[in-house]
Amino acid sequence: MCDVIVENMAETKKRCMAGAPQGTRVSTYVADVSEEDQILAWAEAVKRDLETDHIHLLINNAGIGGGGSVVNGDRAQWDKTFNVCWGGVYYSVRAFLPLLMKANEGHIVNTSSVNGFWASIGPGRPHTAYCAAKFAVKGFTEALMTDLALNAPHIKCSVVMPGHIGHGYRDQLPQDFERQRNHHRCAGGASARWWRRARIFSTMSDDQVRGMVEAHANAFRDNAPTTAAQAATIILNGVREGKWRILVGQDAEFMDSMVRERPEEAYTADFYQAIVKGTKWKI
Numbered sequence: 224m225c226d227v228i229v230e231n232m233a234e235t236k237k238r239c240m241a242g243a244p245q246g247t248r249v250s251t252y253v254a255d256v257s258e259e260d261q262i263l264a265w266a267e268a269v270k271r272d273l274e275t276d277h278i279h280l281l282i283n284n285a286g287i288g289g290g291g292s293v294v295n296g297d298r299a300q301w302d303k304t305f306n307v308c309w310g311g312v313y314y315s316v317r318a319f320l321p322l323l324m325k326a327n328e329g330h331i332v333n334t335s336s337v338n339g340f341w342a343s344i345g346p347g348r349p350h351t352a353y354c355a356a357k358f359a360v361k362g363f364t365e366a367l368m369t370d371l372a373l374n375a376p377h378i379k380c381s382v383v384m385p386g387h388i389g390h391g392y393r394d395q396l397p398q399d400f401e402r403q404r405n406h407h408r409c410a411g412g413a414s415a416r417w418w419r420r421a422r423i424f425s426t427m428s429d430d431q432v433r434g435m436v437e438a439h440a441n442a443f444r445d446n447a448p449t450t451a452a453q454a455a456t457i458i459l460n461g462v463r464e465g466k467w468r469i470l471v472g473q474d475a476e477f478m479d480s481m482v483r484e485r486p487e488e489a490y491t492a493d494f495y496q497a498i499v500k501g502t503k504w505k506i
Contacts, residue, residue: 228253248273256285256311257303259318266318277325280462282332283312283360290352301352308356312363323378330462331367331380335360337478339384346492368467381467383458386474386502390451448474448503474502 232251239249250272254261270276286308290301312333323329338344339361342354364382371378449457449472461469470476478498481489488494 255307256315257306259310259314262311262314262318266322269319270322276322278319278322279326279329280332281315281319281323281329282334283315284332284334285311286334286336286353286356288353292349293351294349296349296351304352305356308353309359312360316367320375324375327377329378331364331371331378332383332458332462333360333364333380334383334385335364337384337386337475339382341478341482341489343490343495345495346490364467379465379467381462381469383461383469383471384475384479385454386449386470386472386478388449388451388454388471390454448472477501 232253236249236251240247243249250269252265252268254265256262269278287304290296290304293301316331316333323331336353336357338350338354339357342350342358344350361382361384364380367380371380454471457471458469470479478501481494481498481501485494
């Protein structure tokens with residue numbers, strides 16, 4: 224898993240450098256954002272590698288899935304999901320705030336989710352760790368606005384709430400299949416649902432299961448109403464315009480409107496079907 228991350232990071236750096244003005248420096252660092260010591264080390268690496276004592280923009284975008292049920296789910300997976308999705312934001316703000324304080328202006332962008340205002344992925348599928356973390360990110364960012372306005376007015380912040388975005392984080396699942404199977408673990412919890420379908424998989428060959436996982440990954444990316452590039456443009460434009468609340472995708476805008484209009488019905492089966500119909504999700 225770590226090898227895949229390093230390879231992806233190297234590819235990301237290559238792409239950044241390809242389109243950057245001459246003289247641009249790009250620093251990469253691999254860290255577990257749920258561990259504060261690693262985030263603090265990352266901040267030190269930024270100062271060292273870029274030879275700077277300040278930054279202007281901090282984007283907290285790390286997240287994993289998993290830990291669906293607090294009732295009968297795995298406690299370790301639940302805690303890991305929550306600690307990455309929420310702790311990663313909190314620790315990062317703490318670690319990089321001194322660098323933002325030394326800039327003449329700064330902006331913090333925290334990625335929540337539509338699950339930060341609607342804590343569900345549909346009836347019959349608990350999603351507690353991820354939703355709780357995304358609600359925490361949203362609330363923290365909203366509260367942070369007042370804190371910054373009083374104590375660091377040159378720093379602004381925004382909370383980003385994406386809908387279904389066609390990013391490629393699931394593309395690594397087929398590569399990690401053997402490791403996940405052998406160790407009975409799922410990278411980032413993203414494929415845990417597959418293993419709960421053991422009765423189906425027991426009748427399939429390894430190649431068939433790999434094909435199913437890969438098809439699932441491709442469908443997640445290709446069926447999304449908003450591409451990763453479109454999402455990035457929406458977020459950056461929102462920051463430039465000084466928006467503190469950035470909804471990403473027409474599905475996110477529709478869901479936000481629905482939850483506000485019908486809060487008492489938000490966790491009913493009929494509401495979910497209205498969400499699916501209105502967002503035109505392919506599920």
